[in-house]
Amino acid sequence: MFAINGIFTFFITILLSFNLFAAKPITRIATYNIRNYKKSLLINGTATHKIELLNIIKTTKADLIAVQEIVDDNDFKDFIRKYLPTFKVTLSKCGGLGNQKLGFIYNTKIYQLKEFYEDHSIKDRSSGCRSGLRPAAVAIFKKKDSRLNIAAIAVHLKAGGGQNNADIRYKQLKKLSNIIAGLRYDNYKHLVIMGDFNTTDYLLGNHNHDRFVDFTLKNNLIDFSEELECTAYWWGGIDDGLNYGSVLDHVLISESLYDNFDSSHSKVMAHCNKVHCKAKDDLTLGRSYTQVSDHCPVVATLK
Numbered sequence: 001m002f003a004i005n006g007i008f009t010f011f012i013t014i015l016l017s018f019n020l021f022a023a024k025p026i027t028r029i030a031t032y033n034i035r036n037y038k039k040s041l042l043i044n045g046t047a048t049h050k051i052e053l054l055n056i057i058k059t060t061k062a063d064l065i066a067v068q069e070i071v072d073d074n075d076f077k078d079f080i081r082k083y084l085p086t087f088k089v090t091l092s093k094c095g096g097l098g099n100q101k102l103g104f105i106y107n108t109k110i111y112q113l114k115e116f117y118e119d120h121s122i123k124d125r126s127s128g129c130r131s132g133l134r135p136a137a138v139a140i141f142k143k144k145d146s147r148l149n150i151a152a153i154a155v156h157l158k159a160g161g162g163q164n165n166a167d168i169r170y171k172q173l174k175k176l177s178n179i180i181a182g183l184r185y186d187n188y189k190h191l192v193i194m195g196d197f198n199t200t201d202y203l204l205g206n207h208n209h210d211r212f213v214d215f216t217l218k219n220n221l222i223d224f225s226e227e228l229e230c231t232a233y234w235w236g237g238i239d240d241g242l243n244y245g246s247v248l249d250h251v252l253i254s255e256s257l258y259d260n261f262d263s264s265h266s267k268v269m270a271h272c273n274k275v276h277c278k279a280k281d282d283l284t285l286g287r288s289y290t291q292v293s294d295h296c297p298v299v300a301t302l303k
Contacts, residue, residue, distance in 0.1 A: 025145045025146070025303075026301060026302070026303040027063075027143070027261070027301070027302045027303065028060065028061050028062040028063060028064075028299055028300070028301050028302075029062055029063075029064045029065070029066075029192055029194065029251060029253075029299070029300050029302075030060045030062035030064070030065045030066070030194075030251065030297045030298060030299040030300070031065065031066040031067075031068075031154075031194035031195050031196070031249050031250070031251055031297065031298050032056075032057070032060075032065055032066070032067055032068075032249075032293070032295065032296075032297040032298075033067075033068040033069050033156070033195075033196040033232070033248075033249060033293060033295035034053065034067055034068070034069055034070065034292065034293050034295075035069055035292070035293035035294055035295065036069050036071050036098070036100065037067075037069060037070045037071055037072060037075075037076055038071040038072040038075070039072045039075040048291060048292060049287055049291035049292055050079060052287050052288055052291060052292050053079075053292050054079075054083050054084075056269060056270050056288055056292065056297060057084070057105075057297075058084075059269055059270075059297075060269055060297050060299045061299075062297075062299055063106065063107035063109075063110040063111060064104060064105075064106045064107070064110070064111055064141065064152065064192075065104065065105050065106070065297070066102070066103070066104055066137075066152070066154035066194035066195050067091075067102060067103060067104065067105060067154070068100065068102040068134075068154065068156040068195055068196050069098075069100040069102070069156070069196075069293075070091055070095075070100065070101045070102065070103070071095070071098070071099050071100060071101070073089075073091050073101050076089065076091075077089045077091075080105055084105070086107055086108055086109050087105050087106060087107055087108065088105070088106060088108055088113070089103065089104070089105050090103045090104055090106075090113060090116045090137075090139060091103035091104075091137070092118045092134070092135055092137045093118065093129065094118060094120070094123075094129035094130070094134070094135050095129075095130070095134055096123065096127075096130070096131065096132055096133050096134040096135075097127075097130070097131050097132060097133075099130055100134060100156065101134075102134060102137050102154045102155070102156050102195065103116070103137045103139070103154055104137070104139055104152060104154060106141065109144070110143065110144060110145070111141045111142065111143055111144065111150075112141065112142045112144060113139060113140075113141055114140040114141065114142055114149070115138075115139065115140040116137070116138070116139045116140075117138050118135040118136070118137060118138070119135055119136040119137075119138055119179050120135045121136075121175045121178065121179065122134075122135060122136045122155065122157075122172050122175045122176060122179070123135050133157075133158055133168075133172070134155075134156045136153055136154065136155050136176065136179060137153070137154040137155075138151065138152070138153050138179065138183075139151075139152045139153075139154075140152075140188065146260070148190055148257075148260065149188060149190060150188075150190045150191070150192055150257065151183045151188035151190065151191050151192070152191075152192040152193075152194070153176070153179060153180075153183075153191070153192070153193045153194070153195075154194055154195050155172075155176065155193065155194070155195035155196070155197065156195050156196045156198075157169045157172050157173075157195075157196065157197050157198045158172060158198060159198050160198070160200070161200045161201075163208075165198075165200075166200070166201060166208045166211075169197070169198060169199075170208075170211050173211070173212070173215045176193070176215075177215065177218065177219055180193070180219050189254060189256045189257075190254060190256055190257040190260075191221070191252075191253065191254035191256075191257065192251070192252070192253050192254075192257065193221065193250075193252040193253075194249075194250065194251045194252065194298075195249065195250070196248055196249050196295065197212070197248065197249065197250050198248050199212050199247060199248055199250070200246065200248065202225075202246070202247040202248070203246065203247055216252060219254075220254060220255045220256075221252040221253065221254060221255070222252065222253050222254075222255060222258050222264075223250055223251075223252055224250070224251040224252070224253070224264070224266035224298065224300040225247055225249065225250040225251065225266065225298055227266065228247060228266060228268050228277075228298065229245060229247075229268075229276075229277035230245025230246060230247060230268065230272050230277035230296075231245075231246070231247050231248055231249035231250075231268055231272060231295060231296055231298050232245070232246050232247075232248045232249060232272075232294050232295040232296060233245055233246070233271065233272070233285060233289060233294050234246055234294065236279070241281050242279040242280060242281055243279065243280060243281065243282065243285060243289070243294075244279050245272065245277040245278075245279070248295065249295060249296075249298045250298065251266065251298050251299075251300040253300065253302075258302070260302075261302040261303055262303065263302075263303055264300065264301060264302045264303070265300075265301055266298065266299065266300050266301070267298075267299050267301070268296050268297070268298055268299075269296055269297040269298075269299060270288040270289075270292070270293075270296040270297060271285040271286055271288045271289040271296060272296035273296070274286065274288075
C-alpha cells in the first residue's frame with residue numbers, strides 16, 4: 001500500500017512540476033490602420049495590393065487586431081474569409097464622414113466574441129452615421145486558453161495637426177475615459193484599447209503629448225507605443241521628397257491584464273520596421289507604404 005501511494009505521489013509531483021514550468025501561451029495583439037480599405041481603392045495612383053496586405057497581417061502573428069479605415073466592409077470580410085479562414089471580422093456600421101469603419105479581426109481558435117457594439121459618445125452626437133467623427137467599437141472577448149474575459153476598444157480619433165484638432169482629440173479622450181470606467185463598472189477589468197489616436201504631437205513631447213500620457217496614467221493603462229520611434233509616415237511638411245515617421249497608433253492595455261504575464265515587448269511592422277523609422281522616399285519605403293497604408297501595424301507581445 002505504501003509503495004502504491006508513493007508511486008501515486010511521485011506521478012502527481014511530476015505532473016505538477018510540468019504544469020508549474022510550462023510556458024504560458026503567448027498573446028499577441030495589434031492595431032493597424034489600413035488606409036481607406038476599399039475594393040477598388042487607389043492610393044498614390046496605384047491599386048491597393050491585397051497580397052501585400054495579407055503578408056503584413058500574417059507577419060504580425062497576432063490573433064487579435066484592431067483595424068481602422070475599412071471603407072468597403074463586405075469586400076474586407078470576403079478577403080479575410082478567403083485568406084485567413086480561422087479569423088472572423090466584426091466592424092462598426094458607422095464610419096463617420098469618410099465611411100471609415102473600424103473594429104477587429106480575431107482568430108476564432110483563440111478568442112470567442114461574446115458581445116460587440118458601437119459607442120457614439122466619442123463622436124459628435126449631432127452628426128449622422130456617414131458624417132462627422134467615428135464611433136468607438138467595443139468588443140468583449142473570451143480568451144479560450146485562459147478563459148480571461150477581455151474588453152477591447154478600437155478607436156480612430158480626429159485626424160489633423162494644429163491645436164484645434166488636438167483639442168477635439170482631448171475631448172474624445174475624456175469620453176473614452178468614461179467608456180473605460182463603464183466597462184470597469186460592469187466588472188470588465190482586463191482592457192485593451194487600440195487604434196489610430198492621431199497623436200500628432202507625440203514625438204514633440206509638448207502639452208498635447210502630456211495630455212495623452214495623463215490619459216493613460218489616470219486610466220491605469222500601459223502604452224506599448226511608448227518606446228516606438230514611429231507607427232506611420234507622412235511627408236513632413238517639407239518638399240524634400242522624403243517621408244518622416246510619426247507616432248499615431250497605440251496599443252494600450254490595463255495594468256490588471258498586464259499583470260497576468262511575466263514579460264512583454266512591442267514592435268512596429270511593415271515599412272516602419274524595414275527602414276527603422278528613418279526618413280525615406282516612397283521607393284525605399286516600398287509597396288506596404290505606397291500600395292497598402294501609410295500606417296504600420298503595432299504589435300504587443302505578452303508571455
